Structure formats: structure tokens, C-alpha cells
Amino acid sequence: MTTPKIEFRNVNLRYFTEKGETLALKDINFSVQQGEFVSIVGQSGCGKSTLLSLLSGLMRPTEGEVLIDGVPVSGPSPQVGFMLQQDSLFEWRSIIENTVLGPEIRSEAKDKAHRRATDLLTRYGLGEFLHSRPSELSGGMRQRAALARTMCLQPDILLLDEPFSALDFQTRLSIADEIDDIIRTENKTAILVTHDIPEAIAMADRVIVLSRRPGRIRSIHPISFPSHGDNRPGSFDAREAEEFPAYFNTVWEELDVHVE
Numbered sequence: 001m002t003t004p005k006i007e008f009r010n011v012n013l014r015y016f017t018e019k020g021e022t023l024a025l026k027d028i029n030f031s032v033q034q035g036e037f038v039s040i041v042g043q044s045g046c047g048k049s050t051l052l053s054l055l056s057g058l059m060r061p062t063e064g065e066v067l068i069d070g071v072p073v074s075g076p077s078p079q080v081g082f083m084l085q086q087d088s089l090f091e092w093r094s095i096i097e098n099t100v101l102g103p104e105i106r107s108e109a110k111d112k113a114h115r116r117a118t119d120l121l122t123r124y125g126l127g128e129f130l131h132s133r134p135s136e137l138s139g140g141m142r143q144r145a146a147l148a149r150t151m152c153l154q155p156d157i158l159l160l161d162e163p164f165s166a167l168d169f170q171t172r173l174s175i176a177d178e179i180d181d182i183i184r185t186e187n188k189t190a191i192l193v194t195h196d197i198p199e200a201i202a203m204a205d206r207v208i209v210l211s212r213r214p215g216r217i218r219s220i221h222p223i224s225f226p227s228h229g230d231n232r233p234g235s236f237d238a239r240e241a242e243e244f245p246a247y248f249n250t251v252w253e254e255l256d257v258h259v260e
């Protein structure tokens with residue numbers, strides 16, 4: 001059996017503050033294979049961001065282990081890239097200067113990083129905006145630039161924490177579709193945290209539903225669209241697939257979002 005790209009083994013995470021202790025995650029067990037796209041959904045406060053922090057090496061589990069390629073995560077790694085709700089592009093740097101920021105910090109050869117950044121930005125439809133400032137770009141273009149900046153560091157795992165939630169609905173749909181396509185074409189392993197159930201289903205190979213705090217794995221749903229044949233539809237077309245409403249209803253019921 002191949003070693004999973006990512007593995008959570010019996011993970012518990014407690015926060016300790018002066019007000020006491022909070023059990024944020026309990027008995028988390030799952031693994032993700034290389035090239036797989038997994039979405040995580042759950043109510044506010046159920047531990048989704050905590051889970052990503054554990055994977056990124058910013059925090060250690062209180063109990064249990066988080067492994068990447070079979071090795072326990074012991075700190076931040078260049079293997080892991082982030083895409084967040086806020087694109088955090090620096091306004092005083094052009095788009096290409098923003099994109100080469102990571103390689104620059106790592107003291108990588110400048111011309112090599114510039115070639116890679118130019119190639120990425122061109123492929124993401126920003127070839128004409130290399131020397132523009134972030135404020136000259138639309139929200140969707142900025143998110144593509146933010147993805148190019150992350151990809152310029154050549155991570156093989158991408159952690160996406162509500163990356164589209166600052167965008168208007170139509171931009172959100174098309175950017176999600178484009179980014180899904182890029183991640184799959186480049187065979188990255190991706191974990192998406194989102195509150196948006198259709199987005200979680202449309203982009204992922206599996207959807208993990210977390211329970212309310214302490215976050216436990218309530219269920220894991222493999223997602224497939226046999227009505228589209230052997231090829232997985234893009235996230236836009238997935239929303240129209242005949243299998244889609246049943247997935248939505250199942251996840252909605254499990255999320256238990258009803259007002260108490």
C-alpha cells in the first residue's frame with residue numbers, strides 16, 4: 001500500500017488559555033492520497049482552521065500525529081502552500097514582484113524565479129498584468145495572482161482556507177472552477193475548508209463533515225459523478241450533475257445547521 005500524502009492519526013487538539021482549556025478537535029483520523037482533493041465542512045468553531053494549522057506545522061497535536069509522506073509534521077515546510085480568504089498581496093510591489101516574494105525570501109536565483117513566475121502568471125491569464133499593482137486587478141484576478149505566488153514556491157500540498165469567500169457570487173463560481181482545474185492539472189494534493197456546501201462538493205473527490213465542537217469526523221463522502229462518464233466534470237459542470245442534489249441534501253442534513 002502506498003504511503004498517504006497526508007495522515008491524521010488519533011489527533012486531539014486542546015487550546016489552553018487563562019480562561020481554561022478548549023478541546024477543539026477530537027479523535028481525528030483520516031488520510032489523503034497524492035493528487036486527491038478533499039473538502040472539509042463544518043459549523044463555525046468546529047476546528048476547520050485548527051486542522052489546517054496542524055497540517056501547516058504552525059501547531060502540534062496535543063495527542064496523536066499528523067504526517068506528511070509518512071513523516072510527522074514538526075514545523076512549517078516548503079512542501080505546504082496556503083491560499084487564504086485575504087489575498088495579502090503587497091500593494092507596493094507589482095504582481096510579478098509579489099509572485100517572486102517567496103523564492104526571494106528563500107534566496108533563490110532571481111532569473112529562475114522570475115521565469116517561473118512569468119510562466120505561472122501567463123498560464124493563469126495574467127500575462128498582461130505582470131507589472132500592474134494589485135489595486136489595478138479585479139478580486140478574481142487578485143486571487144489568481146495569489147495562487148501564482150503560492151505555486152511559485154512549488155508546494156505539493158495546497159491548503160485552501162475559505163479562499164473565495166471575499167468574492168462576489170459569480171466571480172466565486174468561475175474562479176473556483178479555474179482554480180480547481182489548475183490544481184488538478186498540476187496534480188497537487190489539496191485540502192479546502194469552506195462553509196459553502198455546493199463548493200465543497202463541486203471541487204472535491206471527498207467531503208469530510210466535522211461535528212460541532214469538539215470537532216470530530218462525522219462522515220466522509222466520496223464524490224463521483226457517473227452521469228458524466230469516466231472524466232470528472234469541472235466544478236462548474238459538477239453543480240449541474242444529476243448526482244449533485246443528493247450529495248447536497250446529505251451534507252446539509254449532517255451539518256445540523258438548524259437553529260436550536
Ligand SMILES: Nc1ncnc2c1ncn2[C@@H]1O[C@H](COP(=O)(O)OP(=O)(O)OP(=O)(O)O)[C@@H](O)[C@H]1O
Nearest residue numbers: 015017022024043044045046047048049050051213
Ligand atoms: N488561539 C486559540 N485559543 C483558544 N481557543 C481557540 C483558539 N483558536 C481557536 N480556538 C477555539 O477552537 C475552536 C476551533 O476554532 P477554529 O478557528 O479552528 O474553528 P473553525 O471551524 O475554523 O471556525 P470558523 O468556521 O468560524 O472559521 C473554536 O471554538 C475556537 O474558539
